[in-house]
Amino acid sequence: MLQTWKLILAYDGTGFRGWQVQPGERTVQGELQAALGRICGESPLPQGSGRTDAGVHALGQVASFALAAPIPLENLQRALNRTLPPAIRILEAKTVRSAFHARHSAVAKTYEYRLFRGAICPPFLAPYVCACSWPMDVNALQTSARLFVGRHDFLSFAATDPDLASRGLDEDAEPDQRPTPRLGFLTEPPVSASIRTVFSSAWEARPSPDGDLLVYRIRGSGFLHHMVRNLVGTMLDVGRGRLSADDIPGILAARSRAAAGPTAPARGLYLLSVEYDEAVGGQHLSA
Amino acid sequence: MLQTWKLILAYDGTGFRGWQVQPGERTVQGELQAALGRICGESPLPQGSGRTDAGVHALGQVASFALAAPIPLENLQRALNRTLPPAIRILEAKTVRSAFHARHSAVAKTYEYRLFRGAICPPFLAPYVCACSWPMDVNALQTSARLFVGRHDFLSFAATDPDLASRGLDEDAEPDQRPTPRLGFLTEPPVSASIRTVFSSAWEARPSPDGDLLVYRIRGSGFLHHMVRNLVGTMLDVGRGRLSADDIPGILAARSRAAAGPTAPARGLYLLSVEYDEAVGGQHLSA
Numbered sequence: 116m117l118q119t120w121k122l123i124l125a126y127d128g129t130g131f132r133g134w135q136v137q138p139g140e141r142t143v144q145g146e147l148q149a150a151l152g153r154i155c156g157e158s159p160l161p162q163g164s165g166r167t168d169a170g171v172h173a174l175g176q177v178a179s180f181a182l183a184a185p186i187p188l189e190n191l192q193r194a195l196n197r198t199l200p201p202a203i204r205i206l207e208a209k210t211v212r213s214a215f216h217a218r219h220s221a222v223a224k225t226y227e228y229r230l231f232r233g234a235i236c237p238p239f240l241a242p243y244v245c246a247c248s249w250p251m252d253v254n255a256l257q258t259s260a261r262l263f264v265g266r267h268d269f270l271s272f273a274a275t276d277p278d279l280a281s282r283g284l285d286e287d288a289e290p291d292q293r294p295t296p297r298l299g300f301l302t303e304p305p306v307s308a309s310i311r312t313v314f315s316s317a318w319e320a321r322p323s324p325d326g327d328l329l330v331y332r333i334r335g336s337g338f339l340h341h342m343v344r345n346l347v348g349t350m351l352d353v354g355r356g357r358l359s360a361d362d363i364p365g366i367l368a369a370r371s372r373a374a375a376g377p378t379a380p381a382r383g384l385y386l387l388s389v390e391y392d393e394a395v396g397g398q399h400l401s402a
Numbered sequence: 403m404l405q406t407w408k409l410i411l412a413y414d415g416t417g418f419r420g421w422q423v424q425p426g427e428r429t430v431q432g433e434l435q436a437a438l439g440r441i442c443g444e445s446p447l448p449q450g451s452g453r454t455d456a457g458v459h460a461l462g463q464v465a466s467f468a469l470a471a472p473i474p475l476e477n478l479q480r481a482l483n484r485t486l487p488p489a490i491r492i493l494e495a496k497t498v499r500s501a502f503h504a505r506h507s508a509v510a511k512t513y514e515y516r517l518f519r520g521a522i523c524p525p526f527l528a529p530y531v532c533a534c535s536w537p538m539d540v541n542a543l544q545t546s547a548r549l550f551v552g553r554h555d556f557l558s559f560a561a562t563d564p565d566l567a568s569r570g571l572d573e574d575a576e577p578d579q580r581p582t583p584r585l586g587f588l589t590e591p592p593v594s595a596s597i598r599t600v601f602s603s604a605w606e607a608r609p610s611p612d613g614d615l616l617v618y619r620i621r622g623s624g625f626l627h628h629m630v631r632n633l634v635g636t637m638l639d640v641g642r643g644r645l646s647a648d649d650i651p652g653i654l655a656a657r658s659r660a661a662a663g664p665t666a667p668a669r670g671l672y673l674l675s676v677e678y679d680e681a682v683g684g685q686h687l688s689a
Binding site: 125126127172196201202203204205206235236237238239241242243246323324 | 412413414459483488489490491492493522523524525526528529530533610611
């Protein structure tokens with residue numbers, strides 16, 4: 116009798132080629148699968164709430180899988196934390212109803228993007244922030260951030276990498292599993308495929324002993340691939356005066372990646388938390 | 403006409419084989435020498451206030467070297483920070499009297515050792531702390547730390563690695579330069595070689611958003627190789643009850659590495675600051 120497990124995990128993305136298993140690469144999903152194999156003798160592929168790219172961090176990624184081995188609750192978390200590299204930590208492990216699926220059951224996700232504001236970025240922060248020392252109009256950043264709240268077509272902020280043809284637009288889709296919306300060069304994707312709802316989107320100053328951070332937090336129903344990094348790259352162009360907040364509605368309407376700003380570096384991005392319906396997996400909002 | 407420079411630098415030791423240049427290895431001294439060469443066309447070997455081992459970090463390491471190129475003050479710092487990897491940052495660059503030497507002119511140094519106290523060490527902290535989740539008697543730690551203050555023979559806390567035969571006992575000595583005190587298997591080193599003065603030695607709790615740290619800070623006239631890590635390893639044995647604080651005087655008196663506790667991991671150690679006489683290099687105490 117298979118038992119479905121839900122894990123909440125944090126990882127430092129620096130040393131990994133992202134979440135998703137790739138042949139010959141060190142990935143978070145791969146490390147987790149291997150650790151399960153060593154502990155239980157079964158190696159189900161853990162399903163993540165979504166992929167994170169190389170260098171992207173997680174404070175509250177969620178994974179699910181099913182095991183036949185009858186493992187006591189506390190033991191799996193402890194055994195995984197003993198087996199996994201220190202760059203991956205299991206914050207919570209629990210058994211859930213078999214209907215639970217880390218990706219399909221998710222109802223909302225929150226990401227955070229951290230900017231370091233200062234002349235010299237401390238060496239210890241470098242892999243965990245985007246350092247920008249230039250002058251920044253924080254009011255303009257805040258105004259742009261508010262314009263993303265609501266139901267919008269975010270196609271202008273979706274990655275256009277070649278990989279997409281096989282994978283679809285969605286941050287949350289995985290190849291060979293949900294290849295429905297495709298971004299080709301000849302056919303325009305259906306409008307619905309790139310519409311997402313953003314519940315909140317705002318910047319906040321966060322003083323820290325190592326220097327002041329400026330942190331963007333966005334909570335939404337789902338995200339297109341590279342969407343948060345493209346939103347941030349575009350807002351940074353507004354903050355430094357290359358674009359105006361007034362340009363944002365036009366960029367959204369253009370439905371073209373070329374209309375928006377650059378992709379902000381992966382190292383500043385954190386998957387903060389994933390929310391679920393109480394009915395399937397219990398709600399989780401990481402601190 | 404050569405001009406002597408003094409740099410204060412911070413580095414994340416994780417990706418380096420320590421401070422000191424070694425053939426085929428990525429070291430902080432080597433990166434700094436290479437960056438100077440690219441900027442000035444001269445590659446003097448920067449002298450550090452002392453070596454730091456692989457994985458040891460620095461918040462206020464000091465280096466000195468002489469350049470013939472007449473470089474404006476602000477320019478060298480900016481050029482080095484543009485050229486060096488983000489894991490090494492120059493916090494200050496200034497010209498000093500030619501008598502200044504980062505190692506020989508130093509009158510005191512301060513090191514810090516960071517312990518993470520909690521069940522699950524955040525993945526982002528793992529390279530920067532020693533995680534110990536077991537129960538710890540903090541009063542016993544504090545009592546032991548006080549016993550190291552003063553002028554003592556610290557031979558029991560000096561590294562006994564084979565490397566020492568060529569280099570001497572001193573943390574601050576470099577091979578081929580000051581090979582005076584040797585640690586051999588047949589001859590005992592002279593008493594004076596392992597005597598150091600510790601000005602202060604104490605633990606403090608440091609709450610952080612990622613979890614509570616317990617931080618040891620020691621300021622002294624100089625340190626033997628591995629001395630801080632061996633002091634910490636021994637105090638941790640006291641904190642967990644394997645040794646008593648009452649054993650410390652006997653361990654000092656034994657003048658034998660075998661009498662003391664294990665060497666604490668490099669990743670928790672930080673060179674905080676180096677002090678100089680005003681007359682030669684100006685005083686620096688990092689925050």
